[in-house]
Amino acid sequence: MSQSLDAYLVVSGILFAIGSFGFLARRNAISMLMSIELMLNAVNLTIVAFGAFIPALNGTASVIALMVMAVAAAEATVGLAIVMAIYRNRRTPLVDEYDAMRQ
């Protein structure tokens, strides 16, 4: 384990950047969901790193990470269900082709 908090923060920052790039740049809806998961994991890493390095927290930051994970799971489920419903209607997973409400 590294002894500096900065390393963990850098890693999670890079992960978050990769995740948000993926979210913004991918056309496939499933890929966007995966990128969201990546961003959530980056955030989890940050929380846990802070929990480990700050003595006053007594390691209780892990609870937050647990809740984040639960929310992420629920949200991934719902998101996947929506994507599958849209896929059945639109026959394409590419988000820039969902333009029926656009002028």
Add this chain to the structure above:
Amino acid sequence: MFQPLIPGVSPVLAAAAAGGAAPDSLINLVPLILAIPLAGFVFTAFFGRRIGRPAFVLPLLGVSVTWLLSMVVVYHALTGGFGEHGAGITLWRWIAAGAFNVDVGFFVDQLTACLLIVVTTIGLLVHLYSVGYMAHDPGRWRFFAYLNLFMFSMLLLVLADNFLTVFAAWELVGLSSYLLIGFWYGRRSAALAAKKAFIVNRVGDVGFALGIMLIWVSTGTLNMREAFDRIAGLDHGTILAIALLVFCGAVGKSAQFPLHVWLPDAMEGPTPVSALIHAATMVNAGVYLVARTNPIFSHVPEAMVVVAAIGIFTAILAASIAFTQTDIKRVLAYSTLSQLGYMFAALGVGAYVAAIFHLMAHGFFKGLLFLGSGSVIHAVHDEQDMNRMGALWRKIPITHWTMLVGAIAIAGIPPFAGFFSKDEILGEAFKLNFGWVWAIGVVVAGMTAFYMWRLMGKTFYGESHVDPAVEPKIHESTWTMTLPLVLLAIPSMLLGLALGLPFGDSMITRWLHPVFAGAEETLGRTAEPFALFGIDGALILASVAVASIGLVAGIWLFGFFRRNGRRQTVEMITASSGATRFLYRASLNKWWFDDLNHLLFIVIGGRVANALWWFDRTVVDGTVNAVGRITVDAGGGLRRIQTGHVQNYALGIAIGLIIMAGSYLVIASR
């Protein structure tokens, strides 16, 4: 019956109520006098079309009852039953707005009584005449409805006790006049004439309304008697402004220069309308107004000079135009203008009684002349051009003899009515140092005699120029038309003798003295005894002489009974020199006033209006439209942010986050 609902009406009434019941009960007739024509109008307007031919019965009956009631009130007023200064009745509070309170109330004094005589009598006779005159017109129910509306409006005007009611009635008579002039609305000329009458009236009404507002602002009340009491305390400039503004309204309504242009065109209406409204009643409203507000005018002699000047100028202007007109009704219309000018001249010099006397006499003989001309027009099958009449005196005798009476009366030949009233005006003008008014007035008297005998000569005497197809069908009118003529001929002959004698202390002077006493005192006039063999006699002689000269000239040029007119002589005179040719053309073109108005208001005013319309369209509307367009275009531009792609929105969020975080870091590190 109505009882006075508001306490504190007039001290006279209260005293009378304490002393005896007679004035109390008779003043209650006044609302009834007003209600009957109004009810007649409403009923005929709603049910007249269905009633059809007998539609005239209710209005005629109503006006007869009104006449009877008015005569009762008049008799009571003139014999002093309402007290020397008249009595009033207040019905209810019309406007209650803090300090601005106006009651609906009526007021009767001797001046009101004189006006009532004229209005109701001529109204009744015109209603009767219209039964025959409008017999073949399908719209006669409308005609009688409008006539009743007019009677109501005119009576309201004469009986009102505060300026706001007078103004309301003023507008109502204008409306009735519009409706009646444009009665045959299918004729374009009639519709235009009605519009012209109403609009020109409105111009005067602006002044009147401003005057009323000024009265309110300066005296704090619109009740006439209270306002007159408080007038003396105002400063001179204010009173002068009030007087001139009120006179504006009179100028419009009574068709004085420069607002005289509507009256000749108003002859487009049926002849009973011309007789009633434009000779005997509505045009007298202006004279009545100035006479009623004499306390205001008597404080500002400058305004009275203006009144006299405009009056006498109108008199001579109109008389000069009447010389050349060929339409019989136009001649009478210009004659009315001229006589109204006389009345205003009398008011202007301070001869109030003479003005009212002339108002009454003129109402009768001008009404007679108009109704007579209507009978003539009816006889020659709607021909109004005098050059196509002639030799009618044998064929329509009653019309002829009554019109002869009217012509003698208006020419001022004694002992008929016109002589007394006109002579009193001219005499007062001379004695009160208004020599110029007297001089012009005498000339106008001569001119009046001349053009009236021109009218008689061309219409009735000499050889016949009637259209040969019409000639065998000429017949006298029915009794409903000739009876009013005869009934009007009687006062034309006798009114002067009845009211004007004895000279210097005549009956009408005694009647109206309390009304005008205050004004005469303010003006510093003292009563002088009548000098038959002195100045007064000389003045009478002068006016009779001039009238006779006009009469003789008229007869010599235009024929009398069997003698023909000298048409060649007339043409020779008018063509004799450049000056006379110009005068003839000027007279025929009404001194080009209609053309001047057309130029000023239609042509130039039209250009100004177009320019303003351009401004309104381009600048004002353009600004508002530009604001709208900018909003729409901006919206259209901003709409393109909404792409519908979630990723674009997410990108926006990300960018915003970066900017916020970055700026926080930058600021926090400072």
